[in-house]
Amino acid sequence: MAVHEAAAARIGEIVETNPWDQMRRFITLSDRGLRLSLIGALLFGAVCGLLGSFIVVRKMALFGDAISHAVLPGVALGFLWSMSKNPVAILIGATLAGLAGSLLVEAIKRTTRIKQDAALGIVLASFFAIGLCIIRIIQNNEGASKITGLKSYLFGDVAVLDRHDVITMGVVVISTIILFGLLYRPFLAISFDRQFAVSIGFPVRILEALFQMFLAFAIVISLQAVGVVLVSAMLVTPAATAYLLVDRMHRMLWIAMGVGMLSAITGVFFSFLGSNLPTGPFMVLSASSIFTMAYLFSPKYGRFTKWLRYRARVKKVREENALKSIYHVLESRGLEGSGNAILIKDLASHRKMSKAEIVKEIKRMKRSGLVKLEGGNVSLTTEGFNKARSVVRNHRLWELYLTNEADYASDHVHDDAEKVEHFLSEKDVAELESYLNYPQEDPHGKPIPGRASA
């Protein structure tokens, strides 16, 4: 039965097809084997996202990686026990191996100077090695046919999932979701502030043991889909993606589960297209790609988003400095208001820039509707004048504030005000004005322009 289903999902191996056919077969879900693979992918993607979220916020990623490698000998022994791919035997074997690994790590930490990271490294590697040896022994003694099932545990082969596997996965995932649904608050409290959780009487040790047990279950059911080597990536990457996107734990959980499911399905898709390719790597690549997108484009923390904000800031500062200089020239001539024109070459010499550079700046401001350009003259529009006034006001208010309240010497305040003038909000300005008692002059005797609305 399992062999037929495996074959059905791998039509590409037996019959000559092209990627388009494969894609059509995928979309129409015509393969039973494919349907099972997809259900399996959704299930394990969800549970990896769920548990992974807690792993990421509790800084347990290395621990998750260690356990996922440590279960291999348990998988092999479970296989040996039933001489077939009995999912329950394998689940039990793997969980016991995971538990043994966990206890061994604690024992090493408790009885030697060795810290968590080295203890994990030791246990991870040696258990994994033992697992590989057992697999090799099984291969040598029992022959290749028994092992196709076993090899899929290393790198994942979602096409090999049969009904029993999917049912086991379903049971584990649903019970995990129920557990975390019921005990969300205790787990949240323990993850955020363990000492506090102890101090309010929560059975913290028991809950932590429960968490580890369900982590082992989740790892084990994911093994066939994504493989021992890469399952920790499926635990960490979707959750890390969610961590970059939101600021509240419950939202993080949903997003992590969504990304986990999406990566898993995408992995199935690509591996289905390419007939003989292992699913594990494709799932992890999908997850990593989604992570990269979040890294770059996350609305709050994305690198690209930050760069865009930086560019906008630079533009704003440049524009405001230009407006300010026009205002200064006008002021020095006793002119006020919009409409009064000054020669471009006067502006250039005031700012100590070349005429070409000034003209470029003025053209930019003209596009924003802040200045009017006529012949060799430039004048401020009403909007431009108001903006210029605000910046000058901010500058002089800030200088006064620093001089009066922070006791800066009056020749030190200019540079600071040059920076701050662009970033005072209306609220800040209102506070400063009332704090300084609606002043008329700055420390250098220059008039502080009133608020534009006044």
Next chain:
Amino acid sequence: MSIEDVEVPALEIHDLTVSYQKKPVLYGVDMAVPAGSMVGIVGPNGAGKSTLIKSVMGLVQFSDGWVKVFGEDLKKNISRVGYVPQRESVDWDFPVSVIDVVLMGCYGRLGLIRRSGKEEKEKAYAALKKVGLEAYGKRQIANLSGGQQQRVFLARALAQESDLYLMDEPFAGVDAATESAIVELLREIRDQGKTLIVVHHDLASAREYFDMMLLLNMRVVAFGKTEEVFTGDLLQKTYGGRLTVLSEVAEKFAKDGN
């Protein structure tokens, strides 16, 4: 005043001894704190002040002695005790908002499974208001100053509605304005009949803030009303270096006595 005269003390510690890897950290600590008092614990670095609080809360194992809270084992009365840990004990990048943290104060009473509802939310916002942070409910905790973070912890403790509060350096790294506000709040709590035991790092202000003081340096140097205990002699005994011999001998014993 002997221990028998005090009516059920809020906290009673008898002969408490704590060792860390066979080195004694606290020994023979005896203390009976009457209900309704505000006690400051002071002592030099490494005196075991934090350890004392953690031992009472059951976070640290003690090798000798016992602890009673309102006359019973801690487990029986755990809902009557509120613990405010040091700020560094928490990862402030954790994805929770201010109100999420304060709500955790209600978790003890909700137990493991019951969902938090309107009543808990109201209690949490009331606690936030008491510490002056009611506008910050939805903010993620990383976007807070040190003083604000400390106030969030305090609000969480208030939401617990405990009778005995144990606080570990609540004023560390906090600006002067926040510190005054917190002291006011603590006095209010004390006036309601609650008991406060606070580990404090600054000797000068300790004298002002607390009715009773515990001078601690691995063992109790003195415990009692502030005006009786805050004397040059006793302070010298607590902070002076005359204990180096004692700790050196203790260490040697620990190494050889295995």
